[in-house]
Amino acid sequence: MGEVEKTFISGLREKLVEDRVIDESQLEPDFAKEIVKHGGKDVMTCLQCGNCTGVCPISLKIDYKTRSIIKFCQFGLKKFTLETRWVCATCYRCYEHCPADINPAEVMIALRHIAIKEGVIPPFIKMAASNLLKYGQSVKPDPEIERVRRELELVDMPSRDKEYAKVVREINLLVRSTGYDKLIGIESEVKT
Ligand code: SF4
Ligand code: SF4
Incomplete structure (x- = not known):
């Protein structure tokens, strides 16, 4: 699939996907x-x-x-x-x-x-689901974000709390029992 460049009335130039033959x-x-x-x-x-x-x-x-x-x-x-x-x-x-x-x-x-x-699952969806199973949130905890939170005097991310391990276990249980892991192909990552 090739790309073509289009100029809009506003002067904005944008690369567009070339029309396909159907x-x-x-x-x-x-x-x-x-x-x-x-x-x-x-x-x-x-x-x-x-x-x-x-x-x-x-x-x-x-x-x-x-x-x-x-x-x-x-x-x-x-x-x-x-x-x-x-x-x-x-x-x-x-x-x-x-x-x-x-x-x-x-x-x-x-x-x-x-x-x-139909099995068309983008890698970022699997990544988000894997993070959810590991950390209880779809985005991997980032030390830089935690530093900024502390600077802004925000409370720590819940994943820092020891009690949060229970929440992560529950998430894993839900993912396994609903079959979501099989559906998107992360079956091997679910903790039993
Ligand atoms: S879905 Fe169709 S009718 Fe609705 S806003 Fe878009 S182009 Fe218009
Ligand atoms: S719902 Fe999705 S498609 Fe509709 S305006 Fe928002 S981002 Fe665009």
Whole structure:
């Protein structure tokens, strides 16, 4: 997939992903229904107005903009959509500005559910889950952050507390008993 550079009216220059050639064999006609089954609304009612992309705080950082992702869903381009980077912040700004009441944020969540079921799991999700099992939080404790917290007279991170080991054990138990470890492929890391 190549890149092209685009200059916006504002003068902003941005590298965009080059359009791909699509053939009919890549279209999955029931994809819109699958999204509904996984909690999203009917993407076929999208007007392609672009409001969602206009208000999205991360739209300049993703390969495809929110409106384009919804368009992919309408076409049934499941594979393209599931490969799109998982950077939606679920801030719901797109929902507030969508005239068709589609709630693109929930479509993004449905796409993540489908991606997980199909085994498309980005490494950072596994990393966050592993950290949760080890430290009780998705981000690895960082001495620099702890130093800044002390400087700001904030309380220590809970993971510093000896009692917190109990919480971490409970998290491990929950992850194992719900099968989340198997689902995302971190089974071997769960403490028994
Ligand atoms: S919920 Fe996701 S797609 Fe919608 S505006 Fe926020 S970051 Fe963008
Ligand atoms: S704001 Fe709603 S109707 Fe407009 S492009 Fe986005 S999803 Fe479609």
